[in-house]
Amino acid sequence: MRRLPIFMLLDVSESMAGDNLRQLQHGLERLVAGLRTDPHALETVHLSTIVFAGQARTLAPLTELAHFYPPRLPLGSGTSLGRGMQHLMDELDRSIQPNTPERKGDWRPVIYLMTDGKPTDDIEPALKRWRERYAARATLVAIAVGKFAAIDVLQRFTETVLRLDAQAEQDFRRFVDWVTMSVVAQSRSVAEPRAGVNLAKIDESILKKIGDIENGLNVDEDLVVLTGRCQNNRLPYLMRYERVPAAARTRQFGMELDLYQLAGVFALEADYDALSDDRALVRTVSTDALIGSPGCPHCGNPTAFAMCSCGALMCIRGSGPALCPSCDRECDFGECGGDGFDVARSRG
Ligand SMILES: [Zn+2]
Ligand SMILES: [Zn+2]
Incomplete structure (x- = not known):
């Protein structure tokens, strides 16, 4: 069975301290539990969790769903998105099985990137590497959490940028369910010839697809x-x-x-x-x-x-x-x- 690799690339900088981190932790657990109830996902989905703050670290390498246990999320200082992306690309190099004449490799990996801040490091080297070697063979779904996330930076990495505005705990749960449904949809459609990512229908009250209008709308950090x-x-x-x-x-x-x-x-x-x-x-x-x-x-x-x-x-x-x-x-x-x-x- 060919694997569908799903990477969660999560910002764990200090601004996530408190409710945000707790919700993210519960969200990861809910995602895994939800995916395990779907036979298609159980057959194909492999999950990995990478976190970044000032540094980046793999908390869980690519593991099949049935054996994946959500790791405890730590906190750090800084929002080094550049380092986070570099680490992700190293991890892709290490864990993705390419197609060979003898064997079909992995399905196209999907990365869910969540961040709530502005990068504190230089993203240009990571951006260059991503565009040259990875953008064409992996799908990046960027989720800007709250109103201080640097949407313009995320848009340089991917066309698929969503803004999550979760006011209450149940909003965040609905968001996690959306990620779950999107991964399930992807696991059902991988065999179809049409390329691209399958995302579940977006719940406009909590999640908005970012268009051109919101460019340059970055609010001062408060x-x-x-x-x-x-x-x-x-x-x-x-x-x-x-x-x-x-x-x-x-x-x-x-x-x-x-x-x-x-x-x-x-x-x-x-x-x-x-x-x-x-x-x-x-x-x-x-x-x-x-x-x-x-x-x-x-x-x-x-x-x-x-x-x-x-x-x-x-x-x-x-x-x-x-x-x-x-x-x-x-x-x-x-x-x-x-x-x-x-x-x-x-x-x-
Ligand atoms: Zn003390
Ligand atoms: Zn001192």
Whole structure:
């Protein structure tokens, strides 16, 4: 039986922290469970899961559906779409069986790429490689999640770009069911001579095919994600701040200030570092713009927002000496002075 290879290429950058990642995790499980109920899919579909943040990694190599178990999705810092695509192409080279005179190879692979941000790396080398060697023999379905995804970049890789606007959990489930139905449709039609990808009928309320109208409609990012490290167990955590809508802001000194409200704090595992970008953080935000300071999600220290002179954030119990988990230096925290300081913003 010839295989139908399906690759899930998933953005697991910090902006996915919280509900988004949880939904994606459940979505992957629902996809596998749904596909397993279809005899055509069971016969042909092979699945692989690749994630990218600052780095890219294969979580599950191409595996037949019956033996595929959805991996736990990690998080990392950065949105290196270029690296993600390069990794995908390496994986295609490694796992796709070509046609030979003796044997029919795999069916045309289908890649579902999901991302919610703008690339933080140079995509041009990956784009060149993709267009020259892969675009003609693989199908890429790009799904832009939310309103901050770089649709114009995705359109350079593929004609098939969809925007997912899932407001509620059930919207996301309907989206996963759409992916399931699309894969099933593909598994039934592979033997037909007509080339191209088969997608299930699009539910316009959650999923929109991107036409020319939306070109250049990229909205400014309105999310600040800061990374800190627990003093006690040295594990990283994320603090997510969302921009306060302009209408809700007060004007100070006749100047419009960007304000960000704390929206969540998330404990991370050690694998965060391995998936993160090793380049220096460049964007900064003033603490004056941030509303709300969380406690540490690892150890419960009341302040997760203490900054060492090395620039790293850590959790502290209160004022007094503390050991920075990032640089191992002792620092002393006095009572809070009123002045804001600039903290390095993590790449989305
Ligand atoms: Zn802590
Ligand atoms: Zn330090």
